[in-house]
Amino acid sequence: MIPLFKVHYPKGIGKKIEKVFSQGFIGEGRYSRLFEKKFSEYIGNPNCVLLNSCTSAISLALLLCGVQAEDEVISSPMTCMATNEPAYNIGAKLVWSDIDPETGNIDPEDAERKITRKTKAILAVHWAGQPFDISRIIRIAKKHSLKVIEDAAHALDATYKGKKIGNHGDFVCFSFQAVKHLTTVDGGALACKEKKDSQRARLLRWFGIDRETKGNKWSYDIKECGYKFHMNNINAVIGLEQMKHIRNITSCHKYNSAYYDRNITNPKIKKIRRSKDSQTSSWIYSLLVDNRDKFKKYLADNGIASDMVHVRNDKYSVFKKFRADLPNLDYFSSRLINIPSGWWLSKKDLAKIVKVINNY
Numbered sequence: 001m002i003p004l005f006k007v008h009y010p011k012g013i014g015k016k017i018e019k020v021f022s023q024g025f026i027g028e029g030r031y032s033r034l035f036e037k038k039f040s041e042y043i044g045n046p047n048c049v050l051l052n053s054c055t056s057a058i059s060l061a062l063l064l065c066g067v068q069a070e071d072e073v074i075s076s077p078m079t080c081m082a083t084n085e086p087a088y089n090i091g092a093k094l095v096w097s098d099i100d101p102e103t104g105n106i107d108p109e110d111a112e113r114k115i116t117r118k119t120k121a122i123l124a125v126h127w128a129g130q131p132f133d134i135s136r137i138i139r140i141a142k143k144h145s146l147k148v149i150e151d152a153a154h155a156l157d158a159t160y161k162g163k164k165i166g167n168h169g170d171f172v173c174f175s176f177q178a179v180k181h182l183t184t185v186d187g188g189a190l191a192c193k194e195k196k197d198s199q200r201a202r203l204l205r206w207f208g209i210d211r212e213t214k215g216n217k218w219s220y221d222i223k224e225c226g227y228k229f230h231m232n233n234i235n236a237v238i239g240l241e242q243m244k245h246i247r248n249i250t251s252c253h254k255y256n257s258a259y260y261d262r263n264i265t266n267p268k269i270k271k272i273r274r275s276k277d278s279q280t281s282s283w284i285y286s287l288l289v290d291n292r293d294k295f296k297k298y299l300a301d302n303g304i305a306s307d308m309v310h311v312r313n314d315k316y317s318v319f320k321k322f323r324a325d326l327p328n329l330d331y332f333s334s335r336l337i338n339i340p341s342g343w344w345l346s347k348k349d350l351a352k353i354v355k356v357i358n359n360y
């Protein structure tokens, strides 16, 4: 079976981990700082804060936007629960925006329609690694004095208007979870637009304590309670090793995605609409097809793994009270199926996948 996901495993990583253990300091330390620096340089945004997950990044972003209980956050249900649970846990109201049925991304028009006096932020996902219409969302947010949080868990190395994702919205949340482009086993980062937000995030990620303080840090005051959201040296050293391969990894995803865009021609299968403003990093490759279960079985019978990957969040009873009419989401989510597009695909795999799909 050609897998939908594969863990990238750099040779010699075991020795690097052993070295950190032998040095005797496995908590947050020099490797965490170095990885944060390298990742910031890679994204091109000096205000990146290293964390233990994308979920933590979203939680901090909401806090830095000032979202509190009873405030409203506009978001799309077409994502991982990790996007939406942090707002729920604060006690905020999730206001569902419909999506663009040809991309799976937030529909800016519907998002704007849903703004009220209680709205604090627009939270939007770059579905499968293809950037949403960031300029329009930022324009809308500015007009209504709102903040923009980008969930970029799928979108490392995707670009929008010539710049890498991580340089547009107020807060951009990355994931280094097991099967993401760059894995540290678990991990994440928050890229902030403003330096002052990144400084506050660095305190909040570790109980509000300033780890950069010289001398006895226990004698300093804690002005704001934080969390245990930091990344330790072990995850960070894995991240540093993965960084050596990341350009190659995401180039493969992009190449494979462009190959599918050109070569999948079956009229029964809808592909995602691309935009000249952006380049997808294609964490997965989404297709829309009637009778998805039949198609999924057909792919499996031909040795190709596929999946929905994420289930529309509004269907879960925990979010029952936020339900809304979302016709484009109904269309998209009932047809969505994702096929592999990662670095592990050989030329032969790609040709086979295209042939199988075109013969359906």
Ligand SMILES: Cc1ncc(COP(=O)(O)O)c(C=O)c1O
Binding pocket: 052, 053, 054, 055, 056, 079, 080, 082, 083, 125, 151, 153, 154, 174, 175, 176, 177, 187, 188
């Ligand atoms: C869109 C999206 N957001 C957030 C997350 C959560 O990432 P993490 O596991 O790093 O918290 C995921 C994980 O799959 C995701 O797909």
